[in-house]
Structure formats: structure tokens, C-alpha cells
Amino acid sequence: MVTHTLKLFFMTECTQHIANFINCMIAAINTSIDTIDDNRFQSSTLISKLKTIGRQNNNIQAVAFPILDLLPQAIDTAISSSPCIKALAHSLTPILPKLQWYRREGEYSKRFVQGHANAFIIGKKGLYTLDDVIVGITLLVPRIQYPDHNHPPEEVYITLSDGSWRQKAGEWRSPSIGGLVYNPKNITHSMCAKNEPLLAVWCLW
Numbered sequence: 553m554v555t556h557t558l559k560l561f562f563m564t565e566c567t568q569h570i571a572n573f574i575n576c577m578i579a580a581i582n583t584s585i586d587t588i589d590d591n592r593f594q595s596s597t598l599i600s601k602l603k604t605i606g607r608q609n610n611n612i613q614a615v616a617f618p619i620l621d622l623l624p625q626a627i628d629t630a631i632s633s634s635p636c637i638k639a640l641a642h643s644l645t646p647i648l649p650k651l652q653w654y655r656r657e658g659e660y661s662k663r664f665v666q667g668h669a670n671a672f673i674i675g676k677k678g679l680y681t682l683d684d685v686i687v688g689i690t691l692l693v694p695r696i697q698y699p700d701h702n703h704p705p706e707e708v709y710i711t712l713s714d715g716s717w718r719q720k721a722g723e724w725r726s727p728s729i730g731g732l733v734y735n736p737k738n739i740t741h742s743m744c745a746k747n748e749p750l751l752a753v754w755c756l757w
């Protein structure tokens with residue numbers, strides 16, 4: 553009890569915001585676990601990685617793009633959905649302005665380049681570092697598709713708005729707000745905004 557109290561006492565404001573965000577993210581994953589029907593997804597593995605002790609990054613410079621003007625609309629959409637997504641959206645509010653937003657590198661259309669933004673929340677270019685998991689966020693303007701991509705880590709998206717999601721050349725599917733999208737290692741996948749901005753938190757591990 554004493555140790556726990558001391559730990560809280562020495563937490564910086566940033567670390568408290570991140571701890572709250574992680575707790576809200578875990579609650580969102582647990583609440584929507586049934587939206588994933590792929591038994592390769594082991595939520596306990598991801599959650600145990602999210603619960604480890606990490607370190608605050610003090611060398612992150614905030615970077616913003618014009619597209620971020622859509623963030624309040626996307627956050628309002630999330631806040632008006634289920635209680636746990638509402639809490640997750642509120643937990644993001646103090647974090648979002650501090651992020652080092654970036655655009656995907658590569659040869660893409662001007663429409664895509666200007667119509668998306670990514671940021672690491674937990675990771676080497678995020679506000680906090682954990683050893684075995686990276687957490688980020690993506691914003692897309694309406695009617696923009698994020699390019700097909702793949703990566704060695706597994707991934708879960710927590711959807712904070714209405715959007716479409718696809719694996720390989722499969723059909724697009726639309727989980728309701730708060731639904732989870734799981735991508736096994738190296739699978740090609742994409743997402744697409746509908747008529748409103750798409751906002752999603754993702755975990756890679």
C-alpha cells in the first residue's frame with residue numbers, strides 16, 4: 553500500500569494521463585473482446601504487455617497537421633457512443649496535442665498524404681515507452697482509404713468511429729464504434745473512412 557501510494561505520488565502529470573489511457577484501452581478491449589472471432593488473438597498476452605511498467609519519453613516534440621482540425625469532431629463521435637469508448641476518448645483528450653504526428657512515408661497521392669495523420673502514443677516516438685508493445689492512433693479524412701500494408705507484429709485496432717476494414721482482398725466490414733479489428737502477423741490489411749473522419753487506436757506487439 554505504501555509502495556503504491558509513493559508510486560502515485562511520484563507520477564508526473566503525463567504519466568498519469570498515459571496510465572489512465574492504458575486503463576481505458578484495456579477496458580475497451582475487454583468489453584469488445586467478442587467482436588474478434590480469430591483464436592490467434594490472445595487478449596491476455598496483449599493486456600499483460602500493456603500492464604508492464606514503462607518510462608516516460610521527454611524528448612518528444614509535438615507536431616501537428618491541418619487535418620487535426622477534424623479531431624474534435626471524431627472525439628465527439630466517440631464520446632457519444634458506449635461508456636467505455638466515451639472514457640477512452642476522454643483519456644485521449646490531454647494526450648493528443650502532445651503527440652508527434654507523422655505521415656506515412658512512401659509514394660502516395662496528395663489526397664492521401666494530406667488526408668491522414670498517424671502518431672505513436674506508446675513507443676520510441678511516443679510519450680511513453682513499454683518494452684513489448686507499441687500503441688498509436690490514426691486519423692483519416694472522410695472517404696480516404698489507408699493503403700494496404702502489413703507488418704510482422706500482430707495488431708488490434710480499437711475503432712473510435714464508423715469505418716470500413718479489410719484483410720487481403722476480402723470484403724470490407726464495418727464494426728460498430730468500439731469494435732475491435734485483429735490483424736495476425738504479416739497479413740495485408742487496410743481501412744477506409746466513410747462519410748465522417750475515421751479515428752482508431754492501434755496496438756502492435
Ligand SMILES: [Fe+2]
Binds near residue numbers: 701707
Ligand atoms: Fe496495420
